[in-house]
Amino acid sequence: MSDHRHDHDHENAHDRPLSGPALRVKALESLLVEKGLIDPKTLDEIVDTYEHRVGPRNGARVVARAWVDAAFRERLLADATAAVAEFGFIEPHAEDMVAVENTPAVRNLVVCSLCSCYPWPVLGLPPAWYKSDAYRARAVVDPRGVLKAFGEDIPEDVEVRVWDSTAEMRYLVVPERPAATEGWSEEALAALVTRDSMVGVGTAKRPEGGA
Amino acid sequence: MTTSCRPDAAAAVDLDALPALPRDEAGPVFRAPWEAQAFAMALELHRRGVFTWSEWAATLSAEIAAANARHEHDDGSHYYERWLAALETLAARKAVVGDAELADRIDAWDRAAQATPHGQPVVLPRA
Missing domain, CATH: 3.90.330.10 (Nitrile hydratase alpha /Thiocyanate hydrolase gamma)
Known part of the structure; x- marks a missing residue:
């Protein structure tokens, strides 16, 4: 389990750009993109909607x-x-x-x-x-x-x-x-x-x- | 008087064993970019018909219940870890991305990330 996240995650990110859930998300996303099941642009639009429009x-x-x-x-x-x-x-x-x-x-x-x-x-x-x-x-x-x-x-x-x-x-x-x-x-x-x-x-x- | 629309959910819970209620004001919607990406991937796979929203909710509920059973209590900040676990589970169950395939890809990104100089974007070598 990669449960050792803490509040300074973004600092660790400089030491190790990909680890824990961020690494798993990157891997899953790259596979889904290759299979044509998601489009990174659509993901960005969804995130923008939920961060800014609702x-x-x-x-x-x-x-x-x-x-x-x-x-x-x-x-x-x-x-x-x-x-x-x-x-x-x-x-x-x-x-x-x-x-x-x-x-x-x-x-x-x-x-x-x-x-x-x-x-x-x-x-x-x-x-x-x-x-x-x-x-x-x-x-x-x-x-x-x-x-x-x-x-x-x-x-x-x-x-x-x-x-x-x-x-x-x-x-x-x-x-x-x-x-x-x-x-x-x-x-x-x-x-x-x-x-x-x-x-x-x-x-x-x-x-x-x-x- | 107190009524619940789903009284069967009111299973015996030891209230004293629960952590105190966290409170907050309106914080950021996502705490890290990966949370946003995981969130959006689930919505998009649902939109494309890979799974129904009931299947999604059931899988997410099961991941949360499993984490509780492992005594991993969540004050709300681990929520997207359960979300990601549900996404991986459904991707495997729907034969979209298999466990072994995903494990190989995680290894590949991990190696690429460690081989990438500080400050450079991580790219996966072409197979």
Whole structure:
């Protein structure tokens, strides 16, 4: 196993340009290119898309629209795959999306207990903690404990729903709209929507100076 | 009250035995170029129909479970090592790139890299 990577990997890279997983990736890639199964240019385009063109700002736009547009909110909760497609983000990979709405009585939490399925078109690629063993295992068995670790103390009378993602089904949490944002534009509201609030481990930001 | 859409996944887990939850702000999407390349290769092989996305998720899940069984705990920073293992496994299972072929190619790149002067690009000698 080549598990001895550490934070100064890029320094070692100067001593030994190819080692461990980088060497294995290079070998696999060169074979796949020779067999005509991948094109390095296509790989570069995929990487560029996921590094620069998708991310939680996409999801924030979806949530903000649901907050201001009741008809869109209904479409989103009824068929999130179709409602999100209205924005023209990247195509969903092979999965359907489901939007789940937080209310004063219900908090939703998203996990992928088996690997790390995540709604890429609206949130980009997942943060490290989402992929960690600890989150994957704890979110299902102790969601209130997980929420507490993220600074969210959920009252006993609030129901916590855990949504375990699969290859076919990804979830987007629609957090509650913060108070004192009446009349705000979609764009201003989107700035309040955090990645964590759309995974369910946080809430939307409160307006500055607000309660 | 707490409900889960997949309660069977809530197998008995010793919470105290788990590492503390890692937290972060929005870091880089990929920590090293190889992670990005491995990620993109899986998407492209899926797009070309080499495997279905369900097959991919099942294989990745199995690699993660196997790593857990070896007590290799992951705070999220080893995720793309599991991803690469899943890619190698599926490439072999789908008879796209065999284990022996891959091992030979890894050796060839390793020799080429070690024979390359510092600062020069590594190139594989033509067979």
